[in-house]
Amino acid sequence: MDISSLIGSLHPLEIKVLLALRDARSRGPMKEQQLEQTAALEPSQLSMAVEWLLAKSLLSVASQKTTPVVSLTKIGAQYFEKYAPIERILSTVRKAGQTGKRLTIQDIQSQEGLEPTEVSGAVGCLKKEGAIRIVAGGHVESTGGPSPTAEAIRELLKQLHGTPRDLQAFPEPMRRVIEQHAVKRGNANEPFRIDDHVERTFALTPDGLGAADALVQQGVADEVSQLSPELLKDGSWRTKRFRKYTISLRAPRIASGKRHPYxxxxxxxxxxxxxxxxxxxxxxxxxxxxxxxxxxxxxxxxxxxxxxxxxxxxxxxxxxxxxxxxxxxxxxxxxxxxxxxxxxxxxxxxxxxxxxxxxxxxxxxxxxxxxxxxxxxxxxxxxxxxxxxxxxxxxxxxxxxxxxxxxxxxxxxxxxxxxxxxxxxxxxxxxxxxxxxxxxxxxxxxxxxxxxxxxxxxxxxxxxxxxxxxxxxxxxxxxxxxxxxxxxxxxxxxxxxxxxxxxxxxxxxxxxxxxxxxxxx
Amino acid sequence: MPTISINLKDFSQLLGQGTVTAERVESWLPLVKGELKDHDDATGELRIELQDSNRPDLWSCEGIARQIRTALAGKAAAYPFFKPKRPTKRLMVSPGLEPIRPFVAACTAVGYRVTGEGLAQLIQMQDKLADIFGRKRRTVSIGLYRLPDIVFPVTYTLVKPNEARFTPLGFDEPMSLGEILSVHPKGVEYGPIVAGHDRVPLLRDAEGQVLSLPPVINSREIGEVRIGDAELFVEVTGTDLRMVILTLNILAANLADRGATIEPIEVVYPSATALGKTVRTPLDFSQARPIPVKTIEAALGQSFGATSIARALTAYGYRVKPSRETVIVKLPPYRNDLMHAVDVVEDVAISRGYGEFTPIMPSQFTVGGLSRVEQVSDRIRDLMIGLGFQEIISNILASRQDLCDRMRLGGTSWSRLVEVDNAMSQSYSCLRQWIAPSLLRVESASTRVFYPHRVFEVGEIAVPDPADAQGARTVTALGGLIAHAGANFSEIHSCLDLLLFYLDYPYTLEPVAHPSFLEGRAGRVLSGGRPVGLIGELHPEVLELWQVGMPCVIFELEVDPLAERG
Missing domain, CATH: 3.30.930.10 (Bira Bifunctional Protein; Domain 2)
Incomplete structure (x- = not known):
């Protein structure tokens, strides 16, 4: 594509990014946040423009750093408020110990309204840690001992409530608890989620710099993006240049009315x-x-x-x-x-x-x-x-x-x-x-x-x-x-x-x- | 209905056809209305669900094998112990049991040495019969004992809870009956069946040894059958004489199938029962019934003649006397499920195999169509979709919290609901009285789904109405909701207005003070002077209670009046 048709097809957002990077080229590649400020764009606008420019090879990723970040899932947020199954089971068993009530695993499950898988996982963990034991007749008893996992989960729920944190910021035992209770394929009902937070820096490619230079030389004054009733009424559309669209982009989403699939x-x-x-x-x-x-x-x-x-x-x-x-x-x-x-x-x-x-x-x-x-x-x-x-x-x-x-x-x-x-x-x-x-x-x-x-x-x-x-x-x-x-x-x-x-x-x-x-x- | 476990090797022995495969067993299961749930090739264990709740004789390995053996042989095996013969052993029933648990039947089974698999089947059969057929031991319960320890005659009697002691199964020390009823797990579970009287039933032998406290628990000394035992005493107690005897008949046939010799016992009652003062058990009490051949042929849509019908029924275990126009049938002694000729009709079809009947299409002409309410509902759905609304479908059962509290209706006249008496969970404890909470449930779960949201539901609600015989009317209603940053009264009003224009349904709005809506922004929809709906901007507190962060406007409309217009 020649440079004039290339710049003719650029979206105003893309132009802003190109010009911002050109102005700051002496300072080297820019982070997303810097670009947001210099180009005066919303994060969503910037990410659209960046993806388009990357696709056109006008922009390149200069560096990329991935940090795993832990946050609470919806279930995690519920656990924060209403306690995790392991905490609830432990506290129920301890309470039962005080009142002399004898509980089976089924009793705990129905009393707490938990799923069988939640109960079996938590009971297994508590048993392994020696916080509870199962005695004759399938009754569950508290040993009086602590459950490091339950305590770690409470601490993590507190720390992560409302604020995602770097996984590496946690000590090794906590990290292990997070990883055991993070959402994975096949097990979505977990309190934690580990997402890779990617930080990238961007630089103009030679083509990108060429396009930015051309934009500066030519100016963008007379371009319009939308045909309007006014332009039609006074015939001024004849003197305007209409920005070319990249029509291969995904269509924006809309919702329609329709019957429920069932x-x-x-x-x-x-x-x-x-x-x-x-x-x-x-x-x-x-x-x-x-x-x-x-x-x-x-x-x-x-x-x-x-x-x-x-x-x-x-x-x-x-x-x-x-x-x-x-x-x-x-x-x-x-x-x-x-x-x-x-x-x-x-x-x-x-x-x-x-x-x-x-x-x-x-x-x-x-x-x-x-x-x-x-x-x-x-x-x-x-x-x-x-x-x-x-x-x-x-x-x-x-x-x-x-x-x-x-x-x-x-x-x-x-x-x-x-x-x-x-x-x-x-x-x-x-x-x-x-x-x-x-x-x-x-x-x-x-x-x-x-x-x-x-x-x-x-x-x-x-x-x-x-x-x-x-x-x-x-x-x-x-x-x-x-x-x-x-x-x-x-x-x-x-x-x-x-x-x-x-x-x-x-x-x-x-x-x-x-x-x-x-x-x- | 019951699901039982059987062992393929044990089953093969009972069937007497050499070793059979699980696939072969499955191919026979239609004969017993059984479904193979799963099978384990390594252990040879099959799990079979038996559908027919009126055929307790099939709820065991022996019973299934017997029905299939009968089909293969073309007739049922004879059980000589049902023939009258003077029993040598007696069971005496004391007076006073009538209001508690009046009936008992018993026999002995000698000569079959109990194997591990046999014992497992005995226990399973005892459980299933007492639990399902015996309604959790209320009407029928079963006891099995080691015969050599018992001195006859046995007495079925009543005693005060502190008058007798014995060591129940599962315990090591003798306990009084009162202690058993209040401490033993089985006493706690089944004691209430015989509670409420000053005395409880007891079975004991001529030397005063306790056999059991029916229907609760057996004695550990006499009432624990073990592998290797070859002489058993079997008893059934209960509240229905025929059910008690039928249960004993089934147990006797099963033990006989395993090689035991059954000796009947004479049960002597203090006064006459429907079957006399002394009843010899097991007892064949089947009645002969004449069934017209025509009846069977008309019901099955096929002519076979009396001989074929007789052959099919004989191969299913019946005793049959055919004549030209009638077959006189008698059920085998281990069945008592013939209420009407149609029961025989089905057995003919099962015996011949459903696959033997060629389907024919019902040929008479009928006109299909939808109810008026459904027609109008469909029309409304189309129009709402044209207005850009997404249809949703919701549970009709919901919580009072969702239906009232989160709608700010608690304590108001709008909070009357149809409630469930035995709710399993609060989330599903009331019938919805309007559609709005269902729409908000979707909003609440979809706050991250891109806006605008336009959703609607046409569905049933239960409107409490003291004037109605059932206390509530089932009404079909429409609810529509719009949610986005600028959603307001005028937008939802336009939708309602256009909808009712197309439905040709003149209406007016009058202001209403309704707690779910912002004051001054809510209206009652009136048609012909009659209130048929609501419209307005939802109160911000309602949105907060549902954790919805967007303005929401809704309308709600009864559909039935539209349908009634014709």
């Missing part, structure tokens, strides 16, 4: 279901145990109805009544089969329990309501229902999630049409070529089937469960045709489509992640 996935499923002739059903977030479980012939002693599986509403605890004739018929079905031709579960059905309010724990509750509301025959229904389960939230368990479920009613419904429907789902929803049907168990269906599919990218996976509703479910709700109940387990497919590995990220609060995730459907 929504895009769910919308695709929704569209598929509608195209297969399914009508959408909606329901209430709060349900009675009756509609959530009794109407589905789940016996009141069923393990999944335990206090440890379902969320109960605090206030009001019960509804005053449940619509008849459903209430009596369902109760009879549980007690002795009622008019369903069944023996029933043969236990003492508790009417009070049926009126208990819970957070909907399964989408099938919506189907039960639909059955009772006089659905069409033939009819196909689906819902994408938010459900709630009493579960410890972790990478694979959510407490609040979507279930895709539905029903199909018709005189032609039987075991083979059930398999046919599942085959259709496998093809339409999962693009599966190969499928397998396995016997399954659900309290409300018989026969019951699990659908396994060979997903193009995931291999064999369970796509859903289904079955024919038991007569103990349909007859009390006033439906006398066979009904398929089906549910699809789509979370794993969604997670792969969105490239995430933690179910919590489906509802992430990180706007950057939401903005930049592209679903691969």
């Amino acid at each position: 929504r895009e996935f769910l919308d695709r499923v929704k569209t598929k279901l509608v195209s297969m002739g399914f009508q959408e059903m909606r329901g209430s977030l709060i349900e009675t145990e009756f509609w959530n479980m009794d109407a589905l012939y789940m016996p009141q002693f069923h393990p999944a109805r335990d206090i440890h599986d379902v969320y109960f509403v605090k206030e009001p605890t019960h509804v005053s009544e449940i619509a008849e004739p459903f209430f009596s018929r369902v109760a009879a079905a549980h007690r002795n089969g009622g008019n369903t031709g069944s023996t029933g579960w043969g236990y003492d059905f508790n009417e009070e329990r049926a009126r208990r309010l819970v957070l909907r724990s399964q989408g099938t509750a919506v189907s039960a309501r639909t059955l009772a509301a006089g659905p069409q025959t033939p009819g196909k229904y689906f819902s994408i229902a938010r459900c709630f389960r009493y579960d410890q939230v972790d990478a694979t368990h959510a407490t609040d999630f979507f279930q895709v479920e539905g029903i199909v009613l018709g005189r032609d419904i039987n075991f083979r049409t059930l398999l046919g429907l599942l085959e259709l789902f496998a093809r339409e929803v999962a693009q599966a070529k190969e499928i397998k049907f396995l016997p399954a168990y659900f309290p409300f269906t018989e026969p019951s089937v699990e659908l396994h599919v060979q997903h193009p990218r995931l291999g064999w996976m369970e796509l859903g469960g289904a079955g024919l509703f038991r007569p103990e479910v349909t007859l009390p709700l006033g439906v006398d045709v066979p009904v398929i109940a089906w549910g699809l387990g789509l979370d794993r497919m969604a997670m792969v489509a969105l490239g995430i590995h933690d179910i919590r990220e489906l509802f992430t609060g990180d706007l950057d992640m939401i903005r930049t995730t592209r679903g691969k459907f």
